[in-house]
Amino acid sequence: MPADSPRLGGISQEHVEVLAQRDIEPILVHRDTRYVVDGMHRLKAARLRGEETIPVRYLDGPVSEIFLRAVEANVTHGLPLTLKDRKAAAGRILASHPDLSDRAVARITGLSPKTVGAVRRASSEDVPQSEVRVGADGRSRPLDAARRREAARAFLAECPGATLHQIAASAGVSISTACEIRQRVRRGEQDPVPTRLRVTRRRRDRNRADGTGAPAPDRSARTARAQRIETLAKDPSLRFTESGRALLRWLNEHAPDLEAGRQLMAAVPPHCAVAVADLADSYAREWQRFASALDEAVGDGKGPEQSRPSPGTAS
Known part of the structure; x- marks a missing residue:
């Protein structure tokens, strides 16, 4: 049977x-349905040469996974899928598998997680919403972990003798999370949500510009960054110390020039786009880890110096 191809332009x-010369x-081929998952160009080439047979590798699994495997296979080898093909494929996958995380869909389609997130927002009316997301590692995670932790804390307040299994089942959290929440309660901590989760939720809320989760315009972001750097530059504890001045220089040197990046995008060949996007995403994750470390230090009542491991201590 012919493939459910992710190529919008069909067979080339x-x-x-x-291929007929090689x-x-x-x-x-999917074993149960005999659908071609990957190799329609090779199948056409074999027919063009007049051959009656072709070597086959069989794929086992549910029918719902056929399109996912077809996209994944076509991204990694053969005639490259265009960016338009991969975005369209991401939209189809989100519609059929709304519980997959942006990172999981990105790994299948060869897009960046941010691009998948944009596709998800653009098709939010057509894509059903799921309470959990299945990550690239195959693990299921609640979409709002902080809310579930609060529900578990409320259940524990009503039923202080509840078992870990009962706590976990009441709020849809893992056994390990239920154990952590109970330990927090026993220590007298009223807030069951770690600082990092509250920081993530605050950032997500700040990024909602129009109620759809879309990020605020770049111009506003650039203005806010410039104002923050200007404020930091006036702080005596930074202006009049060598380490402070070094920090200010470092922040200025590493400020992203997104406008220049957009101009350079025209120079990126289509077959290099995924690699460049992955690099940009990697840099963004490093910045995110840096920001989270600072937020956690502030949330724990420590400054960056206090939260830094002492010499000779494993971090």
């Missing part, structure tokens, strides 16, 4: 003719 006859590698 030119690519078929190129040794044809096995195609990937």
Whole structure:
């Protein structure tokens, strides 16, 4: 059976003719339905050569996974999917698997998680909402972990003798999370939510510009960054210390010039776009870890110096 192809433009006859001149590698076929998962160009090339058979590798699994595997296979080898193909594929996957996280869909489609998030927001009316997300590691996580922790804390207040299994089941959290919440309660801590989760939620709320989760315009973000750096530059504890001046120089040197980045995007060949996007996403994650470490230090009542491990201590 023909493939449910992620290629919006269909079969490329030119690519078929190129493959017809080569040794044809096995195609990937779903065993139960006989649908071609990957290899329609190779199948056409074999027919063009007049061959009656073709080597096959069989894929086992549910029918609902066929399109996912087709996208994944076409992203990693063969004729590259265009950016438009991959975005359209991401939209289809989000519609059929709304519980998959942005990072999991990004790994399948070869897009960045931020691009998948933009596709999810753009198609929010067509994509059903899920209370949990399945990550790239296969683990399920609640969409609002902080809210679930608060529900577990409320249940524990009403039923102080509840078992860990009962606490976990009442709020849809893991056993380990239920154990952590009970330990917090026993220590007299009223807030069951770690600082890092509250920081994540505050940032997400700040980024909602129009009620859909879309980030605020870049111009506003640039103005806010400039104002913050200007405020820091006036702080005596930074202006009049060598380490403070070094920090200010470092922040200025590493401020992202997104406008220049947009101009350079035109120079990125389509087959390099995924690699460049992955690099940008990697840099963003490093900044996120840096910001989270500072937020956690403030939330714990420590300054950056106090939260830094002492020499000789494993971090």
